[in-house]
Amino acid sequence: MRKPIVLVIMDGVGRGDGGSGDAVKLARTPTLDRLFETCPYTWLKAHGTAVGLPSDEDMGNSEVGHNALGCGQIYPQGAKLVSESISGGALFESAVWKNLVANGKDKAMHFLGLLSDGNVHSHISHLFALLRRAKAEGITRAYCHILLDGRDVPATSALEYVAQLEDVLAELSADGSDYRIASGGGRMQITMDRYEADWSMVERGWRTHVQGIGRGFANAKEAIETLRSESNCIDQDLPPFVITRGGAPLAKIANGDSVILFNFRGDRAQEISIAFDRKDFDKFDRGDYTGVQFAGMLEYDGDLKIPAHYLVQPPVIQNTLTELLCKHNIREYAVSETQKYGHVTYFWNGNRSGKVCPELETYEEIPSDVIPFENAPAMKSAEITDAMLKAMHSGNYDFLRLNYPNGDMVGHTGVMQAVITAMECVDAGLRKILDAADKLGYLVLITADHGNADQMSETKKGKTSIRTAHSLNPVPFIVYDPSQSHTLKQGAFGLANVAPTIAALFGIEKPHAWEESML
Numbered sequence: 001m002r003k004p005i006v007l008v009i010m011d012g013v014g015r016g017d018g019g020s021g022d023a024v025k026l027a028r029t030p031t032l033d034r035l036f037e038t039c040p041y042t043w044l045k046a047h048g049t050a051v052g053l054p055s056d057e058d059m060g061n062s063e064v065g066h067n068a069l070g071c072g073q074i075y076p077q078g079a080k081l082v083s084e085s086i087s088g089g090a091l092f093e094s095a096v097w098k099n100l101v102a103n104g105k106d107k108a109m110h111f112l113g114l115l116s117d118g119n120v121h122s123h124i125s126h127l128f129a130l131l132r133r134a135k136a137e138g139i140t141r142a143y144c145h146i147l148l149d150g151r152d153v154p155a156t157s158a159l160e161y162v163a164q165l166e167d168v169l170a171e172l173s174a175d176g177s178d179y180r181i182a183s184g185g186g187r188m189q190i191t192m193d194r195y196e197a198d199w200s201m202v203e204r205g206w207r208t209h210v211q212g213i214g215r216g217f218a219n220a221k222e223a224i225e226t227l228r229s230e231s232n233c234i235d236q237d238l239p240p241f242v243i244t245r246g247g248a249p250l251a252k253i254a255n256g257d258s259v260i261l262f263n264f265r266g267d268r269a270q271e272i273s274i275a276f277d278r279k280d281f282d283k284f285d286r287g288d289y290t291g292v293q294f295a296g297m298l299e300y301d302g303d304l305k306i307p308a309h310y311l312v313q314p315p316v317i318q319n320t321l322t323e324l325l326c327k328h329n330i331r332e333y334a335v336s337e338t339q340k341y342g343h344v345t346y347f348w349n350g351n352r353s354g355k356v357c358p359e360l361e362t363y364e365e366i367p368s369d370v371i372p373f374e375n376a377p378a379m380k381s382a383e384i385t386d387a388m389l390k391a392m393h394s395g396n397y398d399f400l401r402l403n404y405p406n407g408d409m410v411g412h413t414g415v416m417q418a419v420i421t422a423m424e425c426v427d428a429g430l431r432k433i434l435d436a437a438d439k440l441g442y443l444v445l446i447t448a449d450h451g452n453a454d455q456m457s458e459t460k461k462g463k464t465s466i467r468t469a470h471s472l473n474p475v476p477f478i479v480y481d482p483s484q485s486h487t488l489k490q491g492a493f494g495l496a497n498v499a500p501t502i503a504a505l506f507g508i509e510k511p512h513a514w515e516e517s518m519l
Helices: 030-039 062-069 078-088 096-107 125-135 158-172 199-209 220-231 270-277 319-327 343-347 381-394 417-438 495-505
Strands: 005-010 041-045 107-114 141-148 178-186 243-246 258-261 293-298 309-310 330-339 361-366 399-404 445-446 457-460 463-466 476-481
Touching: 005 417, 030 417, 030 476, 041 495, 062 319, 062 343, 062 495, 078 125, 078 293, 078 309, 096 107, 096 258, 096 293, 096 309, 096 495, 107 158, 107 495, 125 141, 125 158, 125 463, 141 158, 158 178, 158 220, 178 220, 199 270, 220 243, 220 330, 258 270, 319 330, 319 495, 330 343, 330 381, 330 476, 343 399, 361 381, 381 399, 417 445, 463 476, 476 495
Parallel strands: 005 399, 005 445, 107 141, 107 258, 141 178, 258 293, 293 309, 330 361, 330 399
Antiparallel strands: 041 476, 178 243, 445 476, 457 463
């Protein structure tokens, strides 16, 4: 009989340098320590070309990471897709773009998204390309609604990106056109909620961008400097602001205008897309809103058709691990809390909502608390562990997977002690799973989707500062199976090698297009 397998994904846990910014090393993790001392393991590349991103300077993220983990292949992703569509001109030849421009000539055109070059949710160069093309095609009024990053880039770098944008807008306004920043705020305060964890974030964004409700400033630089001084917050947590002219909002998103959400990553783009698109929307009062011509950079959910219109075609991911396991009648269980539930389901299954084979798959979502993660660094790790233990004891499943979000979500806060506590909570949960595996005869694989908690500080030009972004560090892949010896190959492997390894452990032949097994 084949042995059932548990896959533990420690979100945001890579191999740090062991120094003062490495929360993984600083935490008390006796379970992980024991695994590294006694089990076969290797390190996986989890960023850049290994997950379909343009270059190895591009940090990985949970979406592309789980795509690669779940499909055994490397697909062009997010930033790379968009960059190729822009450079090749396909984006500007699409019917969606042409309709947005035609409409924007009579109305106004708005660009909403994360203003940085973090290349996780967006890239500022894409915005510049869209703005310049809009101007070349005759748009005279274009307004930017900027979400401040400080999460995928240095924590207080917003003014650098604002300065770059203002230079481009000034260039495009030289002939009397009106190209300006109209509103903004920190990405963790407005607009960019995900998995319906906190619709009030989206509502605050709506009031800011669409209704022009909020504290007014003459320009974005003044807004950021003032709000930083008053709130002592890093960029991602800055309150919303509205740029005013003559005491009134410079440019609200008005009914009938053209609107482009230039983020390419799907998780934090879906809710604001629904707010713009859905006639039956009921999450908050949209005021006198009757509709705009709206498009996303990508289709953020192919099954739910979010949004209705988009500029760049998504990758079509085929031959996923779940499809393979279902063909062999292998029963699956997946669990995480709300913050990462979509990663072990939707992204894992190649950006598909629903199940491949409902009779063979069970998914369980643990509702996340709406609370700053640094205030509750355990998050729902205990509840996730308990759910997994129950599933293991049931004997109903052959392949079980979970995601502990702590290393990533708490890592993004930049609060070092909270991240250390988060790692200790993950380690405690892992110990219980290994104990159950010993009693019940499971094989356990331990890995991660990208780094974060492993690099909580960075030094540039002699100055050390808090780092809240993902790291470029490799992530572990550990095989725990006390009853049998396993040997891993020597070589350079990435996240896409995990699915073939799981298939090999089940004795299943992998699809030809997959990467190789590490066994």
